[in-house]
Amino acid sequence: MRMIIIRTSLLLDVPVKSAFNSLPSYIGFIPILLILLVPVRVLGADGEFSLVIQDHRFQPAELKLPAGKKIKLIIENRDATPEEFESHSLNREKVIAGRSSASIFIGPLDPGRYPFIGEFNEKTAQGVIVVQ
Amino acid sequence: MFGTAVIVFREVLEAALLVGIIAAATRSIPGRNRWLGAGILAGLSGAGLVAAFTDVIGALASGIGQELFNASVLGIAVLMLAWHNIWMASHGAELAAGARAVGSAIRDGKRECSILLIVVGLAVLREGSETVLFLYGIAASEGSGASSMLSGGLAGLILGIAVGYAVYAGLLRVPMRWFFTATGLLVLLLAAGMASQAARFLIQADLLPSLASPLWDTSATLPESSIPGMLLHSLIGYDARPAGMQIVFYATVLVTIAIGMKLANRSAPALQP
Numbered sequence: 525m526r527m528i529i530i531r532t533s534l535l536l537d538v539p540v541k542s543a544f545n546s547l548p549s550y551i552g553f554i555p556i557l558l559i560l561l562v563p564v565r566v567l568g569a570d571g572e573f574s575l576v577i578q579d580h581r582f583q584p585a586e587l588k589l590p591a592g593k594k595i596k597l598i599i600e601n602r603d604a605t606p607e608e609f610e611s612h613s614l615n616r617e618k619v620i621a622g623r624s625s626a627s628i629f630i631g632p633l634d635p636g637r638y639p640f641i642g643e644f645n646e647k648t649a650q651g652v653i654v655v656q
Numbered sequence: 657m658f659g660t661a662v663i664v665f666r667e668v669l670e671a672a673l674l675v676g677i678i679a680a681a682t683r684s685i686p687g688r689n690r691w692l693g694a695g696i697l698a699g700l701s702g703a704g705l706v707a708a709f710t711d712v713i714g715a716l717a718s719g720i721g722q723e724l725f726n727a728s729v730l731g732i733a734v735l736m737l738a739w740h741n742i743w744m745a746s747h748g749a750e751l752a753a754g755a756r757a758v759g760s761a762i763r764d765g766k767r768e769c770s771i772l773l774i775v776v777g778l779a780v781l782r783e784g785s786e787t788v789l790f791l792y793g794i795a796a797s798e799g800s801g802a803s804s805m806l807s808g809g810l811a812g813l814i815l816g817i818a819v820g821y822a823v824y825a826g827l828l829r830v831p832m833r834w835f836f837t838a839t840g841l842l843v844l845l846l847a848a849g850m851a852s853q854a855a856r857f858l859i860q861a862d863l864l865p866s867l868a869s870p871l872w873d874t875s876a877t878l879p880e881s882s883i884p885g886m887l888l889h890s891l892i893g894y895d896a897r898p899a900g901m902q903i904v905f906y907a908t909v910l911v912t913i914a915i916g917m918k919l920a921n922r923s924a925p926a927l928q929p
Contacts, residue, residue, distance in 0.1 A: 571860065606792070606793050615897045619786065644794070645793070646659060647659070
């Protein structure tokens with residue numbers, strides 16, 4: 525009974541301290557997870573295409589891509605502010621910091637129109653990928 | 657202002673739903689409010705840091721740093737939610753019955769609280785950093801008043817938190833008999849949905865094959881941009897156009913945690929009436 529009382533009082537410890545005390549039991553999973561994430565680029569793309577963001581607009585606003593191929597899409601943000609490339613139809617989203625480039629892998633895609641937006645400036649930043 | 661509110665709402669919703677469900681699921685754990693609060697605060701400060709270092713993170717690992725970061729954050733959250741659910745399966749009933757003095761349950765209860773802190777912190781961190789970047793972008797561009805941005809952001813924030821709270825309050829009304837089944841199921845689906853999102857980031861970074869992209873397309877009947885689509889996306893990981901690999905991740909996590917819960921439940925000490 526005495527033991528139980530002591531343990532109950534431990535619950536009132538400072539949260540941060542007890543968080544560290546109890547870490548080792550599950551923290552062991554994390555390295556395994558990180559190892560799984562080591563970039564082993566075995567896949568690769570069939571082609572590279574680029575888009576530019578300037579004044580919160582995409583250039584070109586319509587990009588033609590070949591069907592059935594995996595594409596590396598390089599997006600250069602020339603604005604000072606960040607932008608989020610988002611496309612529900614492509615199932616992709618990525619934040620691109622101001623004055624920097626980012627790449628996204630898409631496809632292989634079926635022929636059709638795939639709209640995308642810059643989520644942070646949705647009014648002007650609109651474009652479409654046309655796959656043929 | 658309206659546009660700002662919608663975007664902030666979308667980001668806040670995902671984190672708020674998770675916090676609401678987790679807060680309900682841990683209602684009987686002593687001291688959980690402090691842990692939740694600490695998790696939210698840690699997440700907010702982390703969000704600011706992540707937002708400030710977006711370009712650095714993005715440039716890591718030859719340009720796929722952001723995907724790796726998101727997938728890792730999601731992956732860790734999945735592990736924590738799995739641990740939470742399996743722990744709840746073996747101790748939840750004791751806690752509910754008020755048998756809090758059981759030594760092992762209390763010792764594990766503290767561990768459970770630190771899990772709580774990490775899960776909530778990570779959710780706030782992920783969604784918060786995007787919100788910070790978005791608001792920063794608006795504030796920095798010309799033509800839009802700062803006050804309009806502030807009120808829009810605030811409206812989105814309040815609305816998001818309100819939905820999260822509604823889920824929390826709704827769950828508390830579930831009769832005790834079904835309560836742990838209900839919250840356990842919700843957490844299980846949350847974890848599976850996060851695993852599917854992690855897979856999507858790894859496909860986007862070209863670290864995983866997509867298998868089939870998309871496996872199905874329900875965007876015409878239930879678009880992800882609609883309110884029900886948004887809610888389902890946050891709650892059960894609904895995706896209108898998922899890649900095959902996302903479903904593999906979803907199903908694997910779902911089945912693994914469910915088996916873990918079953919095993920833990922079976923080995924749990926019998927409850928006195």
